[in-house]
Amino acid sequence: MADVDDRGSVGDEEGGKDLWSAILSDVSSSASRKLPSNKSIVLLGYDGSGKTTLISKLRGKEDEISKGHGLEYTYLEVHDEERDDTTRLGVWILDGDPLHRSLLQYALTPKSVMNTVIVQVVDISRPWTIMESLHSWTEVLREHIHSLKLSPKDLNEMEERIVRQFQEYVEPDESTEDKRRSGIKDEDKVLLPLDENVLTDNLGIPVVVVVTKSDCMSALEKDRDYKEEHFDFIQQHIRRHCLKYGATLFYTSVKENKNCSILYRYLVHQIYGLPFNSPALVVEKDSVFIPAGWDSIKKINILSEHLKAIQPEDAFDDHIVKPQLRKPIQDKEILAEDEQTFLTKQQQLLQKMPATVASGIARQQPDIPKPRGPGMGSPSGRINTDRRPSAGMSPGPRGPKVEGGKPGAGGAASEGVLANFFNSLLNKKSGTGAAMGRGGTAVRSDAAAELDRMNRAKKMVPQGNAPNDTTESS
Secondary structure (H helix, E strand, O other), rough: HHHHHHHOOOOOOHHHHHHHHHHHHHHHHHHHHHHHOOEEEEEEEEOOOOOOHHHHHOOOHHOOOOOOOOEEEEEEEEEEOOEEEEEEEEEEOOOHHHHHHHHHHHHHOOOOHHHEEEEEEEEOOOOHHHHHHHHHHHHHHHHHHHOOOOHHHHHHHHHHHHHHHHHHHHOHHHHHHHHHOOOOOOOOOOOOOOOOOOOOOOOOOOOEEEEOOOOHHHHHHHHHOOOHHHHHHHHHHHHHHHHHOOEEEEEEEEEOOHHHHHHHHHHHHHOEEEEHOOOEEOOOOOOOOOOOOOOOOHHHHHHHHHOOOOOOOOOOHHOOOOOOOOOOOOOOOOOOOOOHHHHHHHHHHHHOHHHHHHHHHHHHHOOOOOOOOOOOOOOOOOOOOOOOOOHHHHHHHHHHOOHHHOOOOOHHHHHHHHHHHHHHOOOOOOOOOOHHHHHHHHHHHHHHHHHHHHHHHHHHHOOHHHHOOOOOOO
């Protein structure tokens, strides 16, 4: 019995060891199947292109949009239903000003570069910025990758991964998904060499180009007179760029929720290998989806068949022109001179004039009230006025001719009336009370007397010396 018990104990110990080994092996394998936590995406693009809004939509939290400055960090929740596992995909959003390019060193390091996908965001509501943005940020990315000083072995591995992505691409359907789930691999699959126009500039890092605000296309048609061929021309240029760098292309609209869910599923498919069954979409111009590995020059040239007024080889800026912003015409502000200062200057100017000229100007003063009496020239009791500009002003009707060109008593009296008139205006707002009233009465009396004197003198002038006599010699 003892031997039996000893053998049973030994058997139990061996069975326990096998059980623990199986448990540890299962835990180890399940740990290897867990979603990695070191993956990330980096968003590049100009300010206003919609980077933060797009990520808020992918997170399902559009109401919590808060734009940061410099370099912003957030994350996307990723859940694998088959493994029942959840992880966080890091998201870096670089400021749209290229001056912040140095901050890219914190988002894309030598350790993280192999676990990162670049998302270049452009805005189709401003289509003239699209190609400029793609070229500009691609150069920023190229310079940064070069600054990481990766080993030739790592660079070759990164570039070969992008090439295989193109070569191994197949249009997803139910059969390919069944093969993926069962782990069946197509051993007979032959990887064909790439076309000469594909991946001519391999950066070694996956790139996704996202064209945001596709709902604004209708506004471009209405406000900018864009036609279908304009949008085909734009898409053609973007796809040629994507083909050159091996990038995927998405047209999205957060406002109308177009292609946002497909973009999220494609990103987690590329990064974590999760299921993705959506084929390429090229029918609707505002919801285009072209995965890396699907496109070719032959497919892009199909768009050229719809171009009429535009040639496929034309430069992008030839037809997608930035509108000229017209500055609003602003009238120059003119500050009115102080009334008393203006009147003082006029009084000084009149004092320097000859008496005959000053007398003519006095006759042109508008609406000076005076009592009506015998001999008044105007039945209305007002002096006739000539409203022509002073630069071309004639001295007015001529009075009695003065011998020797010297002003007579009439000229001196006119100067006195003018002086009193301007003095009354200058003192009008001085608040002198009764004195002001007396001065005003004196001016009106002097003006009436002067007018009576001029009218009497006019009647005494011979016909040959009348103001309208054109035969008068000078």
